[in-house]
Amino acid sequence: MKKYWIIINNEIQRQFAYRIGIAAYSFGNIAEVIVMVVLWSIVYRNIETIHGYTAKEMVSYLVFAWFFSFLTTTYAFEANIAKDIQTGALNNMLVKPISYLRYMATVATGRILIALLIVLIQDILIILLLRGRLIFSADVSKIVLLLAMLSVTYLFNVLFSIGIGFLAFWTTEISGIYYALKVLRNFLSGYYFPIVLLPVALVKINLFFPFVYTAYIPVQLYLGKISFAEGLRGLAIEILWLVALYVIIKIVWRFGLKKYESVGI
Amino acid sequence: MAIIEIRNLSKTYEYYKKQLGLWASVRGLFRREKLYKEAVKEINFTIDEGELVGFLGPNGAGKTTTLKMLSGILYPTSGEAKVLGHIPWKREPKYQKQFALVMGQKNQLWWDLPAMESFILNKEIYEVSDADFKKNLDELVELLDIKDILDVQVRKLSLGQRMKCELVAALLHKPKVLFLDEPTIGLDVVAQKNIRDFIKQYNQKNKTTIILTSHYMEDVKELCKRVIIIEEGKIGYDGDLVSLIEKYAPYKVLKITFEGEGVKEEDVSNFGEVHQFTPHSITLRVPREKAKNVARDILSSNLPVDDILIDEVDISDVVRKIFSNNQIKK
Numbered sequence: 001m002k003k004y005w006i007i008i009n010n011e012i013q014r015q016f017a018y019r020i021g022i023a024a025y026s027f028g029n030i031a032e033v034i035v036m037v038v039l040w041s042i043v044y045r046n047i048e049t050i051h052g053y054t055a056k057e058m059v060s061y062l063v064f065a066w067f068f069s070f071l072t073t074t075y076a077f078e079a080n081i082a083k084d085i086q087t088g089a090l091n092n093m094l095v096k097p098i099s100y101l102r103y104m105a106t107v108a109t110g111r112i113l114i115a116l117l118i119v120l121i122q123d124i125l126i127i128l129l130l131r132g133r134l135i136f137s138a139d140v141s142k143i144v145l146l147l148a149m150l151s152v153t154y155l156f157n158v159l160f161s162i163g164i165g166f167l168a169f170w171t172t173e174i175s176g177i178y179y180a181l182k183v184l185r186n187f188l189s190g191y192y193f194p195i196v197l198l199p200v201a202l203v204k205i206n207l208f209f210p211f212v213y214t215a216y217i218p219v220q221l222y223l224g225k226i227s228f229a230e231g232l233r234g235l236a237i238e239i240l241w242l243v244a245l246y247v248i249i250k251i252v253w254r255f256g257l258k259k260y261e262s263v264g265i
Numbered sequence: 266m267a268i269i270e271i272r273n274l275s276k277t278y279e280y281y282k283k284q285l286g287l288w289a290s291v292r293g294l295f296r297r298e299k300l301y302k303e304a305v306k307e308i309n310f311t312i313d314e315g316e317l318v319g320f321l322g323p324n325g326a327g328k329t330t331t332l333k334m335l336s337g338i339l340y341p342t343s344g345e346a347k348v349l350g351h352i353p354w355k356r357e358p359k360y361q362k363q364f365a366l367v368m369g370q371k372n373q374l375w376w377d378l379p380a381m382e383s384f385i386l387n388k389e390i391y392e393v394s395d396a397d398f399k400k401n402l403d404e405l406v407e408l409l410d411i412k413d414i415l416d417v418q419v420r421k422l423s424l425g426q427r428m429k430c431e432l433v434a435a436l437l438h439k440p441k442v443l444f445l446d447e448p449t450i451g452l453d454v455v456a457q458k459n460i461r462d463f464i465k466q467y468n469q470k471n472k473t474t475i476i477l478t479s480h481y482m483e484d485v486k487e488l489c490k491r492v493i494i495i496e497e498g499k500i501g502y503d504g505d506l507v508s509l510i511e512k513y514a515p516y517k518v519l520k521i522t523f524e525g526e527g528v529k530e531e532d533v534s535n536f537g538e539v540h541q542f543t544p545h546s547i548t549l550r551v552p553r554e555k556a557k558n559v560a561r562d563i564l565s566s567n568l569p570v571d572d573i574l575i576d577e578v579d580i581s582d583v584v585r586k587i588f589s590n591n592q593i594k595k
Contacts, residue, residue, distance in 0.1 A: 003389035010375055010382050017377040017418070092373040095336045095366050097358035098390045261340045 003098065004106045011110025030126060033066045036192075037130070051196045057223060058194075060135040063127060065191050065219045070119045072154040072214070074161040077108045081165020082174045085260065101162065101253065108158045137224050145231050146218055152238045153214040159245045160185075166249070169256030190216030210241035268442060268474045269312040269335065274344035275498075276305040276330050304330040306498040307344065315472040317464075319479070319489030319506070321584060327498040328478045329368075332444045335476075336366045348442055362391055365435035369447035372419075372427065373434055379416045380430035384437055391438035398437065405433045409463055425456030432463065445477045449484055461487050482581035494587060501587070506580070513587055514578040517556040519549040521563060524571045536563055550578075 037059055044055035053061065081104060084090045093100045127134065138146070164181060168174050186192055189211035195203055206212055217234035220226045226234070282298040283290075305327040312318055322328050333339040335346060337353035337360070346353060351360035374383040388398045406412050409429045414422060419430065428448060435443070445464070449457040465488055468475055479485055485492060485506065492509065494502040502509060519537065527544025536559050537551035551559045556575050564570055 001389075003386065006382075006386045006389055010378055010386060013382065014375065014377045088371060091333070091336075091338050091366075091368070092371065094338050094356065095361060095364075096387075096390055097361040097392075258340075261338070 004102070007103065007106040008110035008113070011107055012113055015111065015114045027122075029066070029070060030122070033063060033126065036062045036066070037133075051194070052225075053194060053196075056133060056135055057225075059130070059133050060223060061194055061219055063130060063134060064222055065215050067123045067127065068150060068153070068218055069186075069189075069191050069215055070123060071116065072150055072157055073112070074108055074154075074157050075112060075115060076178065077104075077111065077158065077161040078165040078174060078178050080104070080107070080111075081162055082168035085165070085168040085256075086172055090260070101249065104162055105158050108161065135223060138222065141228065142221065142231075145228065145235065146222060149213075149218045149221070149231070149235050149238065152235065152242055153218070156210065156214055156238065156242050156245060159242070159249055163245065163249045163252055166252045166256045169259045185211050188212065189214050190219070194219075210238065210245070213238035213241065266314050267311040268314050268316075268349060269310075269476070270345075270347045271308060271310050271331075271335075272345045273307045273309060274305060274331070274334060274346055275303065275307050275342050276327070276334060276339060277342045278302045278304055303498050305334070305341075305495075308495065308498070308500050310493055310500065310503055312474060312476065314474055315468070316491060317468045317475045317477065317489055319485040319492040320476050320495065321478070321485060321492055322495040326495045328495055329446055331495070332366065332446050332476065332478065336364070336444060337361070338366075362438060363440055364442040364444070365438070365440040366444045367431055367435045367446065367448055369428065369445075369450035372431055374419045374427070374430055376420050377418060380419050380422075380434070381415045383419070383430075383434050384415075387434055387437050393438050397439070401437050401439060402433070405436055408466060409433065409459075423456075425452050425459070428452065428456070428460060429463075432460070436467070439471070441473060443473050443475045445475060445479075447478055447480065449479060449481055457481065457483065464488055482584060485584075486580060494584075496587070510577055510580055510583055511553075514583045515553050516550045516578065517553055518576045518578055519551060519556065519560060519563075520546070520574040520576060521549065522546045522571045522573075524569045526569065528568055532568060533563075 040058050040062065041055070043050075044058065048054065050058065084093070084104075090100070093103060164174060164178055167177060171177070188195075188206055188209055195206055195212060195216050198206070213234050217226070217231070217238075221228075221231035221234070278301065280300055280302060281293075282300050283293060304325075308327075308331065320328050320331070330339065334341050335348055335353050337356045340354045349360060349363055351357055353360065374380055375386075384402065387393075393401070406415070409432065411426065411429050411433070414426050414430070419427060422430065432448070448464070449460050452460065461484055464475065464477070467473065468488075477484065477488060489506060491504065492502065492506050493500060494509075502512065516538075518540070521533075523545050528547070529544070530539065530542050533539060533542075533547055533549070537549040537555075540548040540550050542548075549559070560573055560575060564573065
């Protein structure tokens with residue numbers, strides 16, 4: 001559909017208008033990965049393995065989890081949705097013959113493309129720099145599966161951001177909720193460390209949440225800690241979660257609109 | 266043919282009471298008192314094809330709420346409305362392709378890009394053919410004289426230029442119905458006039474049915490033959506602009522000038538309500554039917570009258586009075 005292409009096109013142009021725009025986010029995150037690598041290197045000084053992770057596996061885990069997470073982030077797209085709702089800019093979209101959900105998902109995608117390119121170059125440089133301490137293990141089928149997983153993760157993140165943004169229907173300020181959820185999500189998804197370090201019960205519970213499938217499982221697949229078949233199963237579960245999230249978002253949207261209509265922003 | 270039909274349309278908003286003070290705020294986290302505001306109460310009207318109707322009323326009277334319901338942004342609490350045979354709040358694309366809403370206070374253009382990019386996107390959203398797009402765009406650009414600003418970032422345009430671009434964006438799909446909510450707000454007099462002239466020409470040429478709200482009497486005087494006055498959610502008046510004066514201004518104005526020493530206020534106050542007073546010129550308000558008699562009485566009195574003029578109250582004054590005194594009576 002041509003309109004979606006034009007939205008992406010406009011959003012890319014807009015990023016250029018802001019020169020670096022959201023790409024600026026990515027620079028600070030180099031510091032984050034360096035801190036984690038340094039910290040774990042110290043921990044491993046006198047230890048061989050932790051929960052089956054050697055030092056090299058741990059550093060690889062962290063760097064690739066970090067890499068995958070920046071390939072799939074929406075850069076706080078929640079705020080755009082919330083702004084539309086708070087300022088009533090949503091009105092402009094409600095009167096047009098286009099779905100707001102699809103429109104915003106497209107905007108979100110156009111918005112990240114430049115940043116994605118920068119992150120890709122920047123992160124590959126970091127990975128090359130640390131190459132002596134990383135495990136490289138990928139064949140074509142694994143890469144295809146990983147790409148599929150990351151694509152689903154991206155879509156999941158977009159819908160999740162839109163869903164959090166929709167909370168602005170009920171509460172005008174979402175930045176607190178956004179921050180809390182972001183940290184919780186990073187924790188649950190295994191972005192900070194492999195979730196096997198957690199107590200067994202927590203790990204089991206966590207497998208019922210969608211977040212492990214967005215980071216932990218893909219990295220496990222990459223490191224060869226789970227089989228290709230298990231990876232496929234992870235992808236299937238992630239897709240199910242994506243569908244579930246879509247349904248939830250639709251419901252939230254319906255209730256949110258009702259609220260919006262009754263308050264009349 | 267009736268394009269817009271509204272029957273017993275009402276809209277009640279919910280909101281929460283916020284009491285003053287810190288303690289009340291803390292309590293408010295747990296228990297809030299829900300209040301209701303009836304923004305629109307059982308209004309009725311119909312508008313025919315090609316009409317340009319002025320929708321007047323003070324702030325918070327329910328004008329924008331009504332337009333939002335007609336655009337499908339809000340569900341009504343009760344009542345019915347049909348625009349072009351569609352129920353607006355069903356938000357059917359078929360209806361959405363046939364109307365446009367322009368709000369002077371909100372913009373739909375992409376802020377960081379030239380207006381042209383937003384036009385192209387609207388072309389796709391509204392599924393306008395290449396040929397129609399070119400034809401409509403050329404016509405609008407010509408009428409509004411904005412050829413040289415199409416490739417300037419919207420954020421760098423003046424308010425007047427931006428409003429023109431907003432109008433183009435809204436009209437590219439040739440809507441049959443157009444809702445204009447304060448299209449001239451914040452503009453300087455020249456820009457106001459440009460927008461006004463454009464609306465007038467566009468309405469005449471395309472027979473577009475238009476509802477216009479504005480706080481500027483000039484807009485209304487210039488554009489609308491018919492006005493609907495809404496106040497506290499109710500329709501107070503629906504009819505010709507000119508008849509408004511007769512209904513709501515039951516007086517005429519007598520402007521009298523005096524020669525020589527002039528007059529004292531107590532000399533003239535028993536002839537009518539003194540509106541302005543200087544010893545040499547006064548303005549009196551007298552009931553419409555008594556105007557002639559009072560004029561005659563003044564002339565035959567021993568006051569040093571130089572000149573006397575019987576005039577209608579200015580329409581802006583009438584509307585202003587209606588707005589400020591809540592004087593609409595059913």
